[in-house]
Amino acid sequence: MSFAFHRPESLDAAIAFAREQGDAARFLAGGTDLLIQINRGRIAPKHLISLAGLGLDTIGETPTGYVIGAMATHEAVVNHPGFQTTLTALTQASAVIGGRQVRNIATVGGNIVNASPAADLVPVLLALDATVELRGAAGTRSMPLDRFLVERGRTDRRPEEILTAVGFDKPPAESATWFLKAGRRKAMEISVICVAAHLVRGGKARIAIGAAASRTVRMPDAEALVEKQGAAAFREAGRIAADAVAPIDDVRASARYRKLLVATLVERALLACADRIAGGEA
Numbered sequence: 001m002s003f004a005f006h007r008p009e010s011l012d013a014a015i016a017f018a019r020e021q022g023d024a025a026r027f028l029a030g031g032t033d034l035l036i037q038i039n040r041g042r043i044a045p046k047h048l049i050s051l052a053g054l055g056l057d058t059i060g061e062t063p064t065g066y067v068i069g070a071m072a073t074h075e076a077v078v079n080h081p082g083f084q085t086t087l088t089a090l091t092q093a094s095a096v097i098g099g100r101q102v103r104n105i106a107t108v109g110g111n112i113v114n115a116s117p118a119a120d121l122v123p124v125l126l127a128l129d130a131t132v133e134l135r136g137a138a139g140t141r142s143m144p145l146d147r148f149l150v151e152r153g154r155t156d157r158r159p160e161e162i163l164t165a166v167g168f169d170k171p172p173a174e175s176a177t178w179f180l181k182a183g184r185r186k187a188m189e190i191s192v193i194c195v196a197a198h199l200v201r202g203g204k205a206r207i208a209i210g211a212a213a214s215r216t217v218r219m220p221d222a223e224a225l226v227e228k229q230g231a232a233a234f235r236e237a238g239r240i241a242a243d244a245v246a247p248i249d250d251v252r253a254s255a256r257y258r259k260l261l262v263a264t265l266v267e268r269a270l271l272a273c274a275d276r277i278a279g280g281e282a
C-alpha cells in the first residue's frame, strides 16, 4: 500500500486537487472504511486527500432543524444533547458502530458516502427524510439522501464533490424515533439487519431498513399502512417490509432469517416509538 497524503487548507483546494487527480485520488475522513479497502487491495489510490481541519465537524442547530457536518464523528452524535429524546435513534445507531476507538474517528459523512447497505446510521437518516449537501467544482447542491444512495458502494456524488453535511427537520413534539440492530455479536459487528422507525402521533410514519437489499431502503407501502391504520397495522407493516426486501444469503445469515428479522424488528421499532409517544418520553 503506497499513497501520498495531502492536507489541503480549504475545501476549494481539496476539490481542485481531487478534480485534477480524478480516479487516482480519494477523500479521507476517519479512514475506517477506506484504509481497509486499500489494505485488502480493492482500490489503490495514489493520493489521499484529508478532509480534517476544514470546518466540517460541527453539529449545528437551526430553529427548525439540525445540520450534521460530514466530519462529525459517531461519538459526537452519541453525545449531542439535542439527540437524546425524539431523535434518540441517531444516538442508538451511532453508539453501536464499531467500538469506541472507531466511533472517535469514524464520521457521519464516511458512513453515508461509503454506501454500504449495512451502514447503521443511514436508515435513521432516511427515516428522518434527511438531505445531503455537496460541494464540488460546479458549486453546491443538495438532494434527498434517498436519491443520493444508488446501490452498494455507489452514490450520486461526482468524483471531486465533497459531502459537506446532512440535514433534517426537528421532529414535532409528539413523535419518536427508534433504531434496532441484529448482529451475531453485541459489539464490533456489522448488521445482519438494522431497522429505523420514525412515528409522529396521528401523522407521518417512516421505516428504513439496512442490510436487506443492495442499498438501505425505505418501505413506502408499510409506511402508508401505518399512517392510515396506526398501531393496528404494526405487525402487518413488518410483514409487508419482509416481503419487499431482497436480502442476501451469506456467512452472517440466510436470506430467510433476514426476512424474519425484518418482520420482527420493524414491528418492534414501531411499537417502541408508539410506547415512547404514549409515555411522553419522546
Ligand SMILES: Cc1cc2nc3c(=O)[nH]c(=O)nc-3n(C[C@H](O)[C@H](O)[C@H](O)COP(=O)(O)OP(=O)(O)OC[C@H]3O[C@@H](n4cnc5c(N)ncnc54)[C@H](O)[C@@H]3O)c2cc1C
Pocket: 026, 027, 028, 029, 030, 031, 032, 033, 034, 035, 036, 051, 070, 071, 096, 097, 098, 099, 102, 105, 106, 107, 108, 109, 110, 111, 112, 113, 114, 118, 119, 120, 121, 161, 162, 163, 164, 188, 189, 190, 191
Ligand atoms: C472495526 C470496525 C467496525 C465497524 N463497525 C461498523 C458498524 O458497526 N456499523 C457501521 O455502520 N459501520 C461500521 N464500520 C465502518 C465505518 O467505521 C463507518 O462506515 C464509518 O462511518 C466510516 O467513516 P470514515 O470517516 O472512517 O470514512 P472513510 O473510511 O474515511 O471514508 C469512507 C468513504 O467515503 C469517502 N468519504 C468520506 N467522507 C467523505 C466526504 N465528506 N465527502 C466525500 N467523500 C467522503 C471516502 O473517500 C471513502 O470512499 C466499522 C469499521 C471498522 C474498522
